[in-house]
Amino acid sequence: MSARSEPGLRAPQSRTEEAQLEPILNVEDLSVRISGLHILQGVSFTVAPTGVTVLLGRNGVGKTTTLRAIVGLTPPAGEVRGAIRMGARSLLARPTHRLVRGGLGYVPEDRCVFAGLTVAENLRLAERRGTTPAYDRVFALFPELDRRGRQRAGSLSGGQQQMLAIGRVLLNDNRLLLVDEPTKGLAPKVVTEVAEVLERVAESVPVLLVEQNLAVVRRLARDAVVLAAGRVAWTGDARELLLETGLTKSLLGVGSAEVRAPSARSELASPAVARKDQP
Amino acid sequence: MGTVILLTLTGLGLAALYFLVASGLSLVFGLADVLNFAHGLFLGVGAYGTWWAAGNLPGAGSDGFGFVLAVAFGVAAGTLVAILVELVLIRPLYSRTIEQVLVTVGLSLAGVALLQATWGADARPFPRPDWTRQVTGILGAQVPNGGLLLILAAALVLGAILAFLRWTRYGLVIRAGVENREMVTALGIDVRKAFTLVFAIGGAAAALAGALGGVYFGTVSPGQGGSLLIFAFIVVVIGGMGSVVGSAYAAVVVGLVQQFVNYYGTSGLGDICVVGLLAVVLLLRPQGIAGKVATA
Ligand SMILES: Nc1ncnc2c1ncn2[C@@H]1O[C@H](COP(=O)(O)OP(=O)(O)OP(=O)(O)O)[C@@H](O)[C@H]1O
Ligand SMILES: [Mg+2]
Numbered sequence: 001m002s003a004r005s006e007p008g009l010r011a012p013q014s015r016t017e018e019a020q021l022e023p024i025l026n027v028e029d030l031s032v033r034i035s036g037l038h039i040l041q042g043v044s045f046t047v048a049p050t051g052v053t054v055l056l057g058r059n060g061v062g063k064t065t066t067l068r069a070i071v072g073l074t075p076p077a078g079e080v081r082g083a084i085r086m087g088a089r090s091l092l093a094r095p096t097h098r099l100v101r102g103g104l105g106y107v108p109e110d111r112c113v114f115a116g117l118t119v120a121e122n123l124r125l126a127e128r129r130g131t132t133p134a135y136d137r138v139f140a141l142f143p144e145l146d147r148r149g150r151q152r153a154g155s156l157s158g159g160q161q162q163m164l165a166i167g168r169v170l171l172n173d174n175r176l177l178l179v180d181e182p183t184k185g186l187a188p189k190v191v192t193e194v195a196e197v198l199e200r201v202a203e204s205v206p207v208l209l210v211e212q213n214l215a216v217v218r219r220l221a222r223d224a225v226v227l228a229a230g231r232v233a234w235t236g237d238a239r240e241l242l243l244e245t246g247l248t249k250s251l252l253g254v255g256s257a258e259v260r261a262p263s264a265r266s267e268l269a270s271p272a273v274a275r276k277d278q279p
Numbered sequence: 280m281g282t283v284i285l286l287t288l289t290g291l292g293l294a295a296l297y298f299l300v301a302s303g304l305s306l307v308f309g310l311a312d313v314l315n316f317a318h319g320l321f322l323g324v325g326a327y328g329t330w331w332a333a334g335n336l337p338g339a340g341s342d343g344f345g346f347v348l349a350v351a352f353g354v355a356a357g358t359l360v361a362i363l364v365e366l367v368l369i370r371p372l373y374s375r376t377i378e379q380v381l382v383t384v385g386l387s388l389a390g391v392a393l394l395q396a397t398w399g400a401d402a403r404p405f406p407r408p409d410w411t412r413q414v415t416g417i418l419g420a421q422v423p424n425g426g427l428l429l430i431l432a433a434a435l436v437l438g439a440i441l442a443f444l445r446w447t448r449y450g451l452v453i454r455a456g457v458e459n460r461e462m463v464t465a466l467g468i469d470v471r472k473a474f475t476l477v478f479a480i481g482g483a484a485a486a487l488a489g490a491l492g493g494v495y496f497g498t499v500s501p502g503q504g505g506s507l508l509i510f511a512f513i514v515v516v517i518g519g520m521g522s523v524v525g526s527a528y529a530a531v532v533v534g535l536v537q538q539f540v541n542y543y544g545t546s547g548l549g550d551i552c553v554v555g556l557l558a559v560v561l562l563l564r565p566q567g568i569a570g571k572v573a574t575a
Contacts, residue, residue, distance in 0.1 A: 073461060076374040100467035112462045114455045125455050126466045168466065 022123065024049040025070070028081035032062070032069050035087045039065050041230040042082070052198070052220040054205045054238055057227035058253050063210040064109050066227070070147065070208075071106045072096040088178065102162050103175035107182060107195045109210070111165040115154025119145055119164060124155050125166040129140050138167040159190035167198065169218055195219055214252075218242050225238055226251045285420035286538050289548020292426030292495060296536025299488035299564035300511035301518065302440060302525040303361075306349055309457040311474045312376070316383040318365075318485055319504030321357045325486025326405075326499045329353030336452035341406030344455055349438030350403020355361050361482020365475050373474075378415045387505065394501040402500035407533065408512055410498075425495040432491055434503035435532075440523050449476055457521040484510070510537075513553060517560045519567025528568055530554070 023046035032040040038060045047053045055063050058218050065074075073096055084091040091099055114122050120235045123145070139146040142163045148156070153164060162182055169177065179238065182198065183191040195216045199208065202220065211217050217224070221238035233251055234241065241247060304318050316318035332339045332352035339349040342419050368386065372378045411428060414421040444450035452473045456463045465471045485504075492507070496567045514533050518525030560567065 025383065066470070071465065073465065095393070096461075096464040097467050097469045100465060106465045108462065112459055114458050114462070116458055117451070117455060121451055121455075125451055125468070130468060170469070 013032060018171050022049060023047055024086060024206065026083070026085045028083040028085075029064070030066070030069060030080070030084065032065050032074060032078060032080050033076060034078040038225075040069070043227065043230070043232055044234055045225040045235055047206060047208050048223055049206055050202075051222045052202045052209050053223040054217050054221035055208060055210045055225050055227065056217070056241075056252055057233075058213075061227045063160065063227060064180055064228060067106070067208070067210060068181050071104055071178060072099050073106075105169040105172070105174035105177040105205075107165050107169055107177065107179040109180040109184065111158075111161045112160045113153040113156070113164050113168075115152065117153055117157070117268075118150050119153055120149035122164055123168050123171060124141070126171045128172060129170060133171045135171065135172070138170050141170065141200065142167050159186050159193065162186065162190075162194055163197070163238065166194075166201070168199065174205050177201065177205050179207055180208075180210045181212060183211065191216065214242060214248070281419035281421075282542075284418050285422060286542055287535065288420065288422045288430070290416065290535040290538030291531065292423075292429045292534075293538060294530040294532075295426075295429040296488050296495070296507065297494060297511055297514045297534060298428075298433045298530035299436060299484045299491075299526050300507055301514040301530055302436065303477070303484045305480050305515045305523060305526045306440075306457075306523055307474075308476045308515065310460065310470075310477050311369075311373065311451055312460075313373075313379055314383070315369075315478075315481075316380065316508070317386040317390065318363055318383075318481065319508035320387050321361050321485035322489035322492070322504035322507060323390060323394055323501060325353040325357035325489030326493045326503065327353075327398065327489075328356035328486065328507060329490040329493060330403065330405060330499050339428050342408045343562075346406070348406050350487070350490045354380050354486045357423040357486020357489065358479050358483040361478045361485075364482075365478035369478070370474075372470065372488045373471075379479055387508075389568055391501045391505065398501075400501060404500035405497055405499045407494045407497065411494050423495070425491075425497075428493050429495055432487060436487065437527050440480065440484075440544075443480075444523070449473060451479060468521065510553065513557050517557055517567055519569035522567065522569035525567055525569030531555070 025047035027046070028044050030040055030043040031038070043062075043066060055066060059065050068074055069080050070084055070091065072091070072094060080092060082092075084104075086104070089102075091104075103147065114125070119127070123135070123138070124135075140181075144160060145164060145167050148160070153161065156164065166179070166182065179198065182194050191213060198209070199220055201207065209220065217238060222237060224238035224241045225232060225233070225240070226234040228251060234247070241251075280435050288559050300322060303321075304315060307315050307318075329352065333341045333346065333349040336349065336352055339345050339352060341349070355416065364386065368382050369379065372382060374408070391491045395474075407425070410426040412423075414423050415427065418423075444454055452463060452468055452470065453476070455471055456470050460470055488507070489499075489504065492503065509534060513528055514529045517533065518527070519528030533556070536556060537549035539549070542553045
């Protein structure tokens with residue numbers, strides 16, 4: 001599930017081949033039950049220590065539930081079983097704020113910026129005692145956030161809110177980023193911008209990404225994990241998956257609702273990193 | 280004219296009392312989703328703490344600096360009880376709403392029973408400086424000084440809470456937490472510390488209401504907190520859960536409506552009008568005047 005040839009390593013690092021193959025995150029037999037409903041039933045996968053690993057699956061299959069279980073945000077009515085490890089450390093049953101301070105960055109679905117606070121306040125909230133916040137890094141990626149410091153986050157556009165949600169996580173150093181549908185509901189041009197930013201971010205931090213836009217997936221992801229019916233249905237090279245029209249169709253339902261293109265193949269072949277379901 | 284001014288100022292005095300109780304309730308609910316029925320207990324502790332200190336604490340008394348010391352003691356006692364209640368009883372029960380309601384209701388009943396057992400069920404004369412018994416002539420109205428003191432104190436508390444929310448790190452955490460608590464923890468912040476802090480602030484404000492309410496009414500009795508709490512809850516709902524400014528506006532509206540209707544209508548009609556007002560607000564604007572935002 002983890003060891004395989006890696007043709008396009010984006011971050012060549014001075015570590016040994018072996019260390020590079022050691023996954024940053026191990027999810028083993030993860031089951032999540034929320035108010036009696038079995039949402040995940042024995043999910044196992046690993047996240048590579050570099051680059052982007054994408055988590056795919058049809059709507060409502062449990063991608064968000066998986067990310068939230070990793071970062072300890074399963075609702076109180078929920079029950080989590082199995083093992084989640086980062087290196088030797090078990091992440092299960094540890095409070096979210098500890099996990100995050102330990103280097104797990106979480107960019108939630110629907111962005112969740114604090115609408116009533118200003119952009120600067122949203123960023124300041126992510127500052128931590130004892131460390132210097134990397135404002136230069138954030139403002140280099142998102143100059144807009146610097147200019148709009150005094151604007152209320154609720155009045156930002158969707159794309160700007162997404163930049164803020166990513167920016168506040170990048171204010172600190174992370175060992176792994178969990179990013180949930182960062183291009184959801186954004187205009188094609190903004191989708192490209194977000195994808196570019198994530199590409200640059202992934203050069204230094206491994207990312208576990210949930211993404212429905214297959215063009216973005218094709219551009220960013222090296223490894224893919226596909227969920228279906230509460231379990232892992234496929235893992236392997238992301239490009240391989242996307243080239244198999246039959247496979248993407250059966251696993252993701254692509255070709256019908258999600259990508260309104262004549263065929264999945266032609267969508268994937270198109271160079272534009274744009275979402276076809278956007279007006 | 281004199282009557283209108285008198286009713287306005289006594290209405291505002293009542294509003295001040297409601298606000299001091301409601302501001303803490305509102306922040307606690309807005310941030311931690313806890314409906315704290317034991318909030319009236321903090322008021323009772325503040326009132327009895329002040330009353331006890333004035334008679335027993337060395338240096339404290341019913342006048343001048345001694346009185347300030349007595350009130351400070353009452354407020355400190357209320358704050359301490361609020362912190363203990365949060366740490367010991369509420370913290371293990373976060374996100375278990377029904378248990379929380381049971382525990383806080385039980386605690387408020389037990390608290391009243393404890394005050395009764397210790398100091399009796401009857402109202403006791405409250406120690407207060409002589410000037411608070413007097414009246415000040417304002418535009419032809421003879422306004423009791425105790426009421427003016429309450430208005431002043433509530434205005435100061437409102438300003439202090441807003442400054443705290445606006446300018447401090449914890450204030451930022453509280454404002455963000457009222458909006459989306461989960462996301463605050465997802466940024467690496469232990470939001471439970473902010474819960475304790477909000478209980479402490481609410482406990483201090485309620486205890487101050489207890490002490491100054493004692494001055495205003497001239498007596499202290501175990502049941503006082505409970506009846507005030509009902510109107511404070513109404514104020515919180517009308518103002519919008521989690522909004523301190525909303526609580527202030529709502530307290531003023533409720534205090535004035537009660538005072539004017541009780542005077543010009545029949546006594547007791549004001550209370551019914553307040554409940555009617557609550558129903559109207561719930562129908563037209565279920566999120567309250569200011570919605571779920573900690574500052575505005
Ligand atoms: N708090 C909850 N209570 C009950 N059911 C829940 C809860 N959270 C999620 N679910 C259910 O779990 C399933 C998986 O939800 P999840 O949000 O993880 O899916 P997803 O793969 O992220 O979907 P999408 O692609 O639409 O974002 C859904 O059927 C959802 O209804
Ligand atoms: Mg999702």
